[in-house]
Amino acid sequence: MEQIPVKYERHIFVCVNTRDEGDACAGRGEEIVKILRDHVNSGHTHRFNVSKSKCLGHCSEGPTIAVYPDGKIFKKVTLADTEKIIEEFL
Numbered sequence: 001m002e003q004i005p006v007k008y009e010r011h012i013f014v015c016v017n018t019r020d021e022g023d024a025c026a027g028r029g030e031e032i033v034k035i036l037r038d039h040v041n042s043g044h045t046h047r048f049n050v051s052k053s054k055c056l057g058h059c060s061e062g063p064t065i066a067v068y069p070d071g072k073i074f075k076k077v078t079l080a081d082t083e084k085i086i087e088e089f090l
Contacts, residue, residue: 008046010089012036013053013066025055025062028079032063035082039090048090 015025021075029052036050056064061075067089074081 008049010070011049011051011068012085012089013051013056013068014053015056015058015062015064016080017052017055017062019059024059025064029063031079032065032077032082035079036085036090039043039086040059 002051014029014036016029016033018024018026022068033050033052040048040050053066056062056066056073058064058073058075063077064073064075066073066076067085074085077085
């Protein structure tokens with residue numbers, strides 16, 4: 001095993017999990033990923049990363065995002081919330 005330095009100042013994980021039954025983050029989460037990635041990529045900076053994630057444990061209250069190293073989890077994230085996420089974390 002070899003440890004390497006952390007590459008990003010902040011890493012945001014967006015749940016895009018699908019489920020056979022019940023609520024899931026998939027469709028709405030994918031839209032949030034696109035908006036956040038477009039913002040990060042438009043800045044030509046590699047200080048931040050946005051990744052798709054499987055279940056973050058809040059399916060009925062999704063989409064859910066996790067922000068690290070801040071250790072924050074947000075549930076019920078809407079497309080309108082992406083602007084606040086960009087302002088505060090990216």
